[in-house]
Amino acid sequence: MLNTLKKVSLLLLLTGFTQVALADGPATNTLDVDSEVGRGGLPVREDNPNELKVCADFDNLPYSNGKQEGFENKIAQLIAKDLGKTLSYQFWYDRMGFIRNTINAHRCDVIIGTVDGNDMLLTSKPYYRSGYVFVYRQDSGYNIQDWDSPDLRKGIIGVVGQTPPSRPLNDKGLLGNSRPYRIMRDLNLPPSFIIDDLVKGDIDVAVLWGPIAGYYAKKSSVPLVVVPAPEYEKENIHGKEYWNISLAVRKRDKERLAILQEVLDRRHADIIKILDEYGIPHVPVVEGDSVEKKGREKGDVIPKFE
Incomplete structure (x- = not known):
C-alpha cells in the first residue's frame, strides 16, 4: 500500500x-x-x-x-x-x-x-505591486523599520538564499546573523514553513516576499508584526525589493x-x-x-x- x-x-x-x-x-x-x-x-x-x-x-x-x-x-x-x-x-x-x-x-x-x-x-x-517585508513576533519588543534598525542584529534572521533581501543583509554585515532557506521549496513542507519557524522561535525575524508573509502572518496563532522593507535598488541593483x-x-x-x-x-x-x-x-x-x-x-x- x-x-x-x-x-x-x-x-x-x-x-x-x-x-x-x-x-x-x-x-x-x-x-x-x-x-x-x-x-x-x-x-x-x-x-x-x-x-x-x-x-x-x-x-x-x-x-x-x-x-x-x-x-x-x-x-x-x-x-x-x-x-x-x-x-x-x-x-x-x-x-x-x-x-x-x-x-x-x-x-x-x-x-x-x-x-x-x-x-x-x-x-x-x-x-x-508588492515587495519584501520584515516579520517578527509582537511579543519580541522589536521595532524594525529599515535595514539599519538595531533590532535586526539581536536575533536570527530567516531569509531565502539568493533573493533580493540577501543584498542589503550582506551590505550591512548581517548575513552572519541569518538562517538561509532554500530558494526551491521542499514539497514536503507547507508554504508557510518560514513563518512557522518564526512562530516556533527557531528564527527571530523573517524577511520574506510580501504576499507570503502577509497571508501567513494574518493566520498566525501568535500576533506578528509585518513592516514593509525599504527599497534597496539604488544602493544595490540586485537588492530591488518591489x-x-x-x-x-x-x-x-x-x-x-x-x-x-x-x-x-x-x-x-x-x-x-x-x-x-x-x-x-x-x-x-x-x-x-x-x-x-x-x-x-x-x-x-x-x-x-x-
Whole structure:
C-alpha cells in the first residue's frame, strides 16, 4: 500500500493535475494529462472559446491550491464570471519547468500572477505591486523599520538564499546573523514553513516576499508584526525589493490578452479587495518598472515558491 501511495505521489508530481470547474461551482480533480500533447512536433490542446483555462500550482497558498482557496484562484473566478466562461485549471508545481509544461505546452492559457515583463510570456499591464517585508513576533519588543534598525542584529534572521533581501543583509554585515532557506521549496513542507519557524522561535525575524508573509502572518496563532522593507535598488541593483505583478499569456496570444486586460481594468477595485481580504501587502504600481524594460541583469525576479 505504501509503495502504491509513493507511486501515485510521484505521478502527481511529474504529470501535474487538471481541474475543471464552473466559475462559482465545485471542481473535480483528475489525472487526465496526456504527456504526449504539447510536446515539440506533437498536437496541442484545441482552444475552447467558452473556457478560461488557468495554469496554477496545486499547493501554493496564498496564490492557489486544488481547492481554489488562493487569492489568484479568486481573481481567476472573478475574470471567468465577468467573461461568462467556464473556469478550468491545469495544475503543476510552480518550480523549474512550470511554464514549459503548462502554458507553453498549450495545456492552459493564462497565468494569473507573474512579474511584469517576464520575457518568457506576454504580460498585461501590472494590476498590483508588492515587495519584501520584515516579520517578527509582537511579543519580541522589536521595532524594525529599515535595514539599519538595531533590532535586526539581536536575533536570527530567516531569509531565502539568493533573493533580493540577501543584498542589503550582506551590505550591512548581517548575513552572519541569518538562517538561509532554500530558494526551491521542499514539497514536503507547507508554504508557510518560514513563518512557522518564526512562530516556533527557531528564527527571530523573517524577511520574506510580501504576499507570503502577509497571508501567513494574518493566520498566525501568535500576533506578528509585518513592516514593509525599504527599497534597496539604488544602493544595490540586485537588492530591488518591489515588483509590479501582471497576468500573462503566451507570447503570440495578443487577442486573448486584450480581452483579459479589459477585465483587469474594469474590475481593478474588486481585485484590490481580494488582495486586502488575504492580507497581501501592496503599494501603487510604478509605471515602466518592468523586468523587460530594465533588463534582466538589473534585478532578481521574485519566486512564487519562496
